[in-house]
Amino acid sequence: MGGYPTLLGQPMCRTPQELAAARPDVVVAGTPWDGAMGAAPGTRFGPRAIRTAEYTGARGGDWTHPVTRINPLAHLTIVDYGDVPIAHGAPEESFRRVRSVVAEIVQCGAIPVMLGGDHSVTWPHVQGLTQVHGKGSVGVVHLDAHADTWPLAPYEHTSHGSGMRQLIDGGDVGAEHFIQVGLRSSTDARTLDYMESHGMRSHWMAEIQDRGLPAVIDRAIAEALDGPDILFLSIDIDVCDPAHAPGTGAPEPGGITSLELLETVRRICHEVGIAGMDLVEVSPPYDSGPNITAILAHRVIYEALTGISMRRIGDLPGGYANPRPRSGPPSTGQGRA
């Protein structure tokens, strides 16, 4: 019987015991929190929408990737651990639970793949990692239109625009171990000063336009490897242009394309390796079509799983694992033309 949607139809675990018994490589879980958004709420429905964004389920679990010809489900043990039970209106309690679940996954030896939620949840996501591996042990590659480095107001416990700063100010992540890609929103001068004076490595959209995204990613990967071995990849879907990702809380025009995001994620997971990731700010109430933003998010996770598989497999036959992942299989018509 069907009807219980899990990501890519992978087995579900409902208890810590089931989780430990599954011996997973990757654990998908949701963090349906949107209590810290300043603009349009709705990202609490993100995890459910991403799970149900898969439109075909009848191929017997063969998800062969169109470029690399790898089926990540054949190389990884993946389980879906459901959603962290959120206490809406209570950020401290909610984030305590989130941290605890991430830490539990990490202690299983698995890579947590967390589905948000607004971007404030990256704070407890990464804290779940540092709770196990120690403060300062982790770097962050951060794809986003916004820097998320606003200072908190005195009365705020968290904010969807402050998650990265909370990680730095709390000592979880060194500022110089933040690599940001795709920034393009207006930002106040004091926040820009904070970012520069603390040594964050920010690649604005203007740089991407001048040099091209592949070159910027080359640099970002080099920077990511120039630091802690353990990396967390945080993807705000609004790094894409609103044309590609309209269903989000704070869309910012002038972003990258969906195709660029898919390749970037696969490259980073393949070439750098990740210890955890999250994908945030998918807001189903504002989505277009049959949920094109959730479908994009679903595919982003699939590209990440493909990249993780590529890294585990090592050198691929036929050059599929080359640094420019755009070069796919030889066009099958090419021998004839």
Add this chain to the structure above:
Amino acid sequence: MGGYPTLLGQPMCRTPQELAAARPDVVVAGTPWDGAMGAAPGTRFGPRAIRTAEYTGARGGDWTHPVTRINPLAHLTIVDYGDVPIAHGAPEESFRRVRSVVAEIVQCGAIPVMLGGDHSVTWPHVQGLTQVHGKGSVGVVHLDAHADTWPLAPYEHTSHGSGMRQLIDGGDVGAEHFIQVGLRSSTDARTLDYMESHGMRSHWMAEIQDRGLPAVIDRAIAEALDGPDILFLSIDIDVCDPAHAPGTGAPEPGGITSLELLETVRRICHEVGIAGMDLVEVSPPYDSGPNITAILAHRVIYEALTGISMRRIGDLPGGYANPRPRSGPPSTGQGRA
């Protein structure tokens, strides 16, 4: 009196007698079938939405093309033959009617331009052609995100992901006469094996990224000319990125732009020539704005008509008919600057 929408305001025919009397060059008709979709249904409303997507009707029928300065309505006799009456829930009967209507149009000496419906309808569309011209006589240029070459289950009469395979397995079209452009979905390994072992010529999105679409189309046109003279052009609107075509049943991120599709269609119709075409998977219930996907589909048909006209006219004065249709009229401001 207005109010009966036909495509581009062209005359309607309601009976086979009216159709024969009109002596048309091109016949537009709808196939509002979506009974074979695995994901979100709604493409049955596609033909009606495409017809009403024209937003201006007051220019006295002068639809001069902005690049080629050709008004296809002045060069072609076009009629709108309405929709095939579909029996929802009854694929055999419905497809029998569709085949029959296409054959009837072909026997009039006209080019059928069929509006879907889901992609399963390409099966009876092409069968209508081979019913008149013989099995094996037709090649197919197929623009799509998906290969549509899944095997049918034993209990299936058809499926929106199997139309192309049904044409090959039934002997209507030789596998090597299938030229596919834009593929990018995950596909199971056995289906990929089928495609390659049968010699289908597939141009994946990765190839388009590496070589650029114009070069891939050059090759695809060469391949199309390396086979049967009679060609059918099948366009799944999801070959475009969901940003450009959100109103579709199974959107796949990472596709081509609307501008690329418009030029590709005009080039193929101009440089290769077509004996029939269809445009499928426009799903109005999921469209954005004032139906931007239907508007795109409407414009795709218009570009096809322009390309058909260019081919009939032959060499155009001023070099408009050159193989790179992007070069438009000289910028009218250019003499001054």
Add this chain to the structure above:
Amino acid sequence: MGGYPTLLGQPMCRTPQELAAARPDVVVAGTPWDGAMGAAPGTRFGPRAIRTAEYTGARGGDWTHPVTRINPLAHLTIVDYGDVPIAHGAPEESFRRVRSVVAEIVQCGAIPVMLGGDHSVTWPHVQGLTQVHGKGSVGVVHLDAHADTWPLAPYEHTSHGSGMRQLIDGGDVGAEHFIQVGLRSSTDARTLDYMESHGMRSHWMAEIQDRGLPAVIDRAIAEALDGPDILFLSIDIDVCDPAHAPGTGAPEPGGITSLELLETVRRICHEVGIAGMDLVEVSPPYDSGPNITAILAHRVIYEALTGISMRRIGDLPGGYANPRPRSGPPSTGQGRA
């Protein structure tokens, strides 16, 4: 207390007296008229949606621009003058009021930034300028998918596709002082003849594809400087592809991206200088996501204000004011990699 949305939170003026007392550099006002649309109405809700499209209000008014590092609010006195009270169904009366408000703003010495409404309102917008500065004194840079140069029917007072022609035929603007960028719709031959025989300078989308937008803008800026000193910038949001601007009345596939529009507007305002501008055809009832078209329009106004500021400041330290505005600040991570 909040809750009265003004553009970028700038002060409102409610009477001519308040306006004069504010001594503004820039005055934002709305023209919520959509009575002349042939397709889908709804642009009357444009001004309100653009004002409320700002999603963050808590930075103390510091809107530092991510590329140029300029905060235009620190360099310009900007006020929001509300909306011209429109008499729906009564174009003469409504346009009389619009002209009068624009003239009033111009007489204050300020740059009017008018938010439409459908594109017919550019006629009274520019007339408000020529009412003060004289007929023939103003040039127009016009970004649009459509030429808006249809002739009026005898019984029409105005039409959303005729505004530019009314300005030319009425002697307000010389045809050779019209620089059009982005045109791509089908247009009847007589209208094309009018445009060419009158010497309008039109840059079609085909030229943009061949030469690239920056080169076309180079030429358009040269043309804009080859004429009257006073320039009006008229932006139809449908110059962007419907993927980027779905919420509009007459979307036309195949347009420029939001990123290209943002840069073009900043360049023109910086390099040429404007005496007035409008932004039209944003149709909130048809928008996607949390109003991505209105958010784009909001950002376009912000880029214009940034360009106006750049021009006032003169040479910027660090080369930010160079003619290719894409070159942003040096990537802050670049010293490390």
Add this chain to the structure above:
Amino acid sequence: MGGYPTLLGQPMCRTPQELAAARPDVVVAGTPWDGAMGAAPGTRFGPRAIRTAEYTGARGGDWTHPVTRINPLAHLTIVDYGDVPIAHGAPEESFRRVRSVVAEIVQCGAIPVMLGGDHSVTWPHVQGLTQVHGKGSVGVVHLDAHADTWPLAPYEHTSHGSGMRQLIDGGDVGAEHFIQVGLRSSTDARTLDYMESHGMRSHWMAEIQDRGLPAVIDRAIAEALDGPDILFLSIDIDVCDPAHAPGTGAPEPGGITSLELLETVRRICHEVGIAGMDLVEVSPPYDSGPNITAILAHRVIYEALTGISMRRIGDLPGGYANPRPRSGPPSTGQGRA
């Protein structure tokens, strides 16, 4: 072949010659004008949506009514005459065309059933009648939430809130021959004074609550029969509560149910007889579900046709034609229980 939607699948006429040749009893035509709306536009799409609101087409034209067991299509010759070609932005010209079409229908001896459009179109609709039958010859039964008796501003040609007053002030209809049912909006005192001092017969919602709708309709029918023999029935869909008719331009809470409207329309057409009718203010862009407001409007027309048939047939066997049309056929299970 299908695909050209006409109301209830009835034959279309495209020219005055076809219309005259059809010798119709009833002619359906659309008036897609919404240029006079003060609130949300969109009713121009009303006629198309009402025509396509029929969800089943496969019963061979047998539309037997569930209460009266009459199939109106068997008793009346009905044709669909398409839509009056509207000149958006030009009320004089548009209304001239509307008047002319209605007069043409009336001169054929048929009952015009006009589909709006906003409520300003009742002015030319009734004028089409008085153009043939003479001023003062017609009474109006008017179902609406709003009185539509505002004075025009000097610069207005028409307004969606003034149509009834224009008919009175122009001498087309005597004020005492206006019977209004369902009024409930706030109205300024001067307009209320006009209504009372001119002797309009207005049944406000408060009276309907006190006495019940059937009793109010008894009275309204008596009033309608106490005047000119020729009656025009004007139905603003917003007479229903917004729960039942959300897709309208100016919804007013606190209205009647859809069931009450259906019965009222059937009763009036049966017991009083009509020489013409219109149904206005259906706004598809704002509709819910699969267009429930358009479906209601479609059913209202069907009830009117049933009532017209009942009147032509005369006494029905089995008491179906009694003044309380609610009493339907004996429950078929009733003999058994």
Add this chain to the structure above:
Amino acid sequence: MGGYPTLLGQPMCRTPQELAAARPDVVVAGTPWDGAMGAAPGTRFGPRAIRTAEYTGARGGDWTHPVTRINPLAHLTIVDYGDVPIAHGAPEESFRRVRSVVAEIVQCGAIPVMLGGDHSVTWPHVQGLTQVHGKGSVGVVHLDAHADTWPLAPYEHTSHGSGMRQLIDGGDVGAEHFIQVGLRSSTDARTLDYMESHGMRSHWMAEIQDRGLPAVIDRAIAEALDGPDILFLSIDIDVCDPAHAPGTGAPEPGGITSLELLETVRRICHEVGIAGMDLVEVSPPYDSGPNITAILAHRVIYEALTGISMRRIGDLPGGYANPRPRSGPPSTGQGRA
């Protein structure tokens, strides 16, 4: 961990073994089939939407009913068995699977509560019952706007308007054991003849208006008890007015209210007792608000469970189980006033 939505948070079963082990009183399962709809498809998403329509999950499973003060979860063992895996486009195979699942549930001794899907699924739902209990053993109480008694076309396997007739013609249910409530659509005369000549007991909306729904339900309950002991309750959500249930495939104006439906369902389950039920035609793509139709459907199931509990408990203290279930608990303020 949360995130796997089941109905009312009840335990899920994923295999026949788990189902048998659970020893359930009631089994909820989905039939996401909409392949037989003539109008707007989308009901395949019904089961998922109904499961997620519960908006609060934090009360520790205490779902005390506001009228009867019964918590059905405390009296019944309920499991959620997921969805029958549907083969879209293949009605025979799909319905074979549906029948099999219903029979499996019945053989466990549990009451199947099936969530559709379009109304054609009632055919296999009831067949699943008769497969176990024998043809002719079951009666059907059928709440619907439509009689669903059209004849099939020769080429049809099923149709969303024929399910009841298929049950009768196939001998599964005697025509006189069909009790229909709420019918109001136009129906062709031959179908009406079929219904009457076969002795179906149909309560049309006109009877409900004349006698009131409680009296009609009194009669329907008497009729239901005058036949086979085993009853199946089939609820088409469109028995409600479209105001209350806009998210459905074929809305019909003039129906009952949501409150009337809730009470009717509770009464039937309490006073008659059911051996199975289904709830069909909820179409989430067309729903309003935060899915008000799915929320209504969720509550209908909850009322059914309450009624089933009331029947099991027998006489309730305080008179809660009286035949007029509207009399709720004494108003708690009433002793004071």
Add this chain to the structure above:
Amino acid sequence: MGGYPTLLGQPMCRTPQELAAARPDVVVAGTPWDGAMGAAPGTRFGPRAIRTAEYTGARGGDWTHPVTRINPLAHLTIVDYGDVPIAHGAPEESFRRVRSVVAEIVQCGAIPVMLGGDHSVTWPHVQGLTQVHGKGSVGVVHLDAHADTWPLAPYEHTSHGSGMRQLIDGGDVGAEHFIQVGLRSSTDARTLDYMESHGMRSHWMAEIQDRGLPAVIDRAIAEALDGPDILFLSIDIDVCDPAHAPGTGAPEPGGITSLELLETVRRICHEVGIAGMDLVEVSPPYDSGPNITAILAHRVIYEALTGISMRRIGDLPGGYANPRPRSGPPSTGQGRA
């Protein structure tokens, strides 16, 4: 110049000084907080949507009420004080600000009319009153589908389902001074026990069905007068059925109609008198049509203002102030029939 929407076009005040200087009778202000919702968020957009829900602005401020013939704007000095600046994610700080604004309004001698927001804001709204008048001084009439008396979890500062309990447990309002009308949601037994043991006076929907709403309101008004003189009226828009108010966070089927709500509010404000009120849970992202829920809310406020005016005026000529406010003006047609 227009364009700054205020409620009913009334003057705005932006500072405490402007507020004090205006000497208002009634002050409208917004509380755009939705941080405590368990279901679908979005009520933060309620105040803006309610203000802009007025669809006509051209009657010179004459808002004569259709039943009572009173124009409340002529009897009351009303100002719009904008919105309390909310700190999303920070309930303590946000509610501190809300309390402070309400207290400020009360100290001006005006009646605060607060627009929510989710229902948790009633807690600080009433606290603003008791801060001035003292704890225990105020009674609450509470119209709602939900009792909002859940206990808080230890980690919660507030919850949208606990506001009433917080007022009771904090001593602001005596439980016996709570009169609840319209309750119908499932509620856990412990919460029901709390309500009864504390002596809250709850009128469930079942009582309304048995006795009719007018009789229940008679009793509720008697109860309201049997306690403190100062009354606060709290209206959750979900007291209406979702058909009438779909745009809300937690719709509950089976509620009262919009017409019943409008009359109830006018009666309470007229017959009992209020010292403050709020209207909460309007959620524009989920609204239908041109925002029918916001339009209903706007009309509810208008009815409240009418009732407040009636109370100030005292006995009305012609019996308009009678206890059954349904009896409106004599039907103007009645003298003739």
